[in-house]
Amino acid sequence: MRIGVLGLGTVGRQVVEVLDLERELFAARLGEEIEVTRILVRDQDKPRPQSMRSRLTYEPDDILKDPDIEVVVELMGGFEPAHSYIAEAIRRGKAVVTANKEVIARSGPDLSAAGERAGADLLFEAAVAGGIPIIRSLQESLAGNRLRAIYGIVNGTTNFILSRMHEDGVSFDAALAEAKERGYAEADPSDDLDAVDAARKISILASLAFGGWVDVDAVDRIGIRSISAADVREAKHLGAVIKLVARAQATPDGLALGVSPTLISRSHPLADVSGAQNAVYVCGDPIGELLFAGPGAGGPATSSAVIGDILDAARARRVGGRSVALPLEPAPLLPLHAHQHSYYLRLRVREAAGTLAAVAEAFSRAGISLRSVHQPPSSDDEAMVSLVTHVTAREQLERAREMLRAEAAVLSEESCILAELDTDSQRR
Ligand code: NAP
Numbered sequence: 001m002r003i004g005v006l007g008l009g010t011v012g013r014q015v016v017e018v019l020d021l022e023r024e025l026f027a028a029r030l031g032e033e034i035e036v037t038r039i040l041v042r043d044q045d046k047p048r049p050q051s052m053r054s055r056l057t058y059e060p061d062d063i064l065k066d067p068d069i070e071v072v073v074e075l076m077g078g079f080e081p082a083h084s085y086i087a088e089a090i091r092r093g094k095a096v097v098t099a100n101k102e103v104i105a106r107s108g109p110d111l112s113a114a115g116e117r118a119g120a121d122l123l124f125e126a127a128v129a130g131g132i133p134i135i136r137s138l139q140e141s142l143a144g145n146r147l148r149a150i151y152g153i154v155n156g157t158t159n160f161i162l163s164r165m166h167e168d169g170v171s172f173d174a175a176l177a178e179a180k181e182r183g184y185a186e187a188d189p190s191d192d193l194d195a196v197d198a199a200r201k202i203s204i205l206a207s208l209a210f211g212g213w214v215d216v217d218a219v220d221r222i223g224i225r226s227i228s229a230a231d232v233r234e235a236k237h238l239g240a241v242i243k244l245v246a247r248a249q250a251t252p253d254g255l256a257l258g259v260s261p262t263l264i265s266r267s268h269p270l271a272d273v274s275g276a277q278n279a280v281y282v283c284g285d286p287i288g289e290l291l292f293a294g295p296g297a298g299g300p301a302t303s304s305a306v307i308g309d310i311l312d313a314a315r316a317r318r319v320g321g322r323s324v325a326l327p328l329e330p331a332p333l334l335p336l337h338a339h340q341h342s343y344y345l346r347l348r349v350r351e352a353a354g355t356l357a358a359v360a361e362a363f364s365r366a367g368i369s370l371r372s373v374h375q376p377p378s379s380d381d382e383a384m385v386s387l388v389t390h391v392t393a394r395e396q397l398e399r400a401r402e403m404l405r406a407e408a409a410v411l412s413e414e415s416c417i418l419a420e421l422d423t424d425s426q427r428r
């Protein structure tokens with residue numbers, strides 16, 4: 001079985017190394033050898049491993065139009081030209097394995113329908129949560145469930161940054177530099193920091209779990225740039241940690257979708273997921289609650305999922321299709337103003353008589369009940385107040401925030417993120 005690989009970066013290089021190293025093992029498992037015959041790269045001056053040099057090409061058609069290549073593995077990243085190369089490979093009847101969540105989140109249903117027409121498999125286990133086998137699990141092992149919710153720590157870079165800030169007191173910038181160095185971050189780390197990557201991943205998971213296509217632009221998104229050492233201290237004070245959590249919750253009025261830094265209680269199953277680890281917490285019936293956890297970013301984790309898909313695609317060439325079917329029809333969505341959550345806010349306020357009363361008044365007038373209020377010791381004329389609300393509709397929260405913006409005692413809103421201090425079973 002001949003394979004062409006598009007891209008030889010953090011993931012591509014690891015995939016080719018393992019396929020070369022484990023050739024005999026995989027041949028024994030499959031009953032035939034797998035050989036990477038061509039590798040597409042872009043930069044002619046970059047140093048490459050000696051063992052891979054003779055297979056390099058700078059011309060995509062050397063892979064896409066080679067009739068002997070049956071499986072194309074796309075590990076370039078970005079939307080174009082990756083999307084066109086995948087579409088072309090499928091059109092030519094080749095199986096495609098990709099780790100590209102941008103392409104799948106934007107064009108997954110069209111590509112999977114094209115694959116069905118061409119008899120070409122499209123597999124993308126590595127696109128969500130690195131080495132955790134969550135795509136297959138949702139599609140197959142959990143197909144007998146009616147799912148209620150999925151909560152995921154699905155971005156390794158941001159989880160790494162928040163963990164380093166929380167556990168080791170490292171600064172945001174230093175932690176980001178470390179995440180890039182380790183190969184976790186996207187080519188443009190804004191995709192990680194602004195929750196774009198996590199939004200793509202939850203849209204893919206929700207589309208598989210809830211049976212309708214979820215447009216990535218419908219996912220409410222708050223990134224981690226506003227999280228500071230002060231928020232980390234407040235989280236500790238509340239017995240909580242801050243994680244970037246992507247969520248898809250089934251409600252009678254549609255799916256509620258979003259990604260936000262989220263204060264979660266230390267006793268929550270997601271609280272101990274540290275560093276570049278990812279976790280996906282699935283709630284449904286009859287399964288109850290299920291936690292998948294493991295390495296979520298980096299070459300080794302991702303190559304595990306990519307190679308699993310390659311072996312599957314290779315096997316399927318002999319015994320029939322293995323594609324992951326994505327729905328074409330859109331999923332019904334709950335409008336953002338109706339989303340119901342607890343929120344954590346941190347405000348910079350004047351240190352003066354009546355300030356707390358004014359802040360409490362804004363929440364009261366918006367019909368929001370406060371769960372906790374904390375004011376750490378402060379300087380003479382300024383103070384910081386952090387608040388956690390009880391569950392409230394987003395439109396009520398926005399009303400309170402608007403009143404706070406107009407309140408002279410409030411100097412600025414420093415943070416406004418979700419607080420999910422209870423587990424699914426505690427909430428029910
Ligand atoms: P990367 O290190 O930036 O490598 C990208 C590779 O693709 C490079 O070899 C680059 O060539 C090649 N490439 C990019 N554009 C090209 C073009 N137009 N023509 C030819 N070659 C091109 O990326 P990565 O971290 O391995 O990520 C690859 C994919 O896996 C992305 O979709 C990413 O989102 C996904 N992913 C990554 C991780 C992770 O932890 N890194 C985890 C899960 C999924 P040059 O070497 O010549 O520059």
Ligand code: HSE
Pocket residue numbers: 127129130154155156157158184185186192197296297298
């Ligand atoms: N940049 C991504 C992350 C790579 O940090 O999770 C894995 O998809």
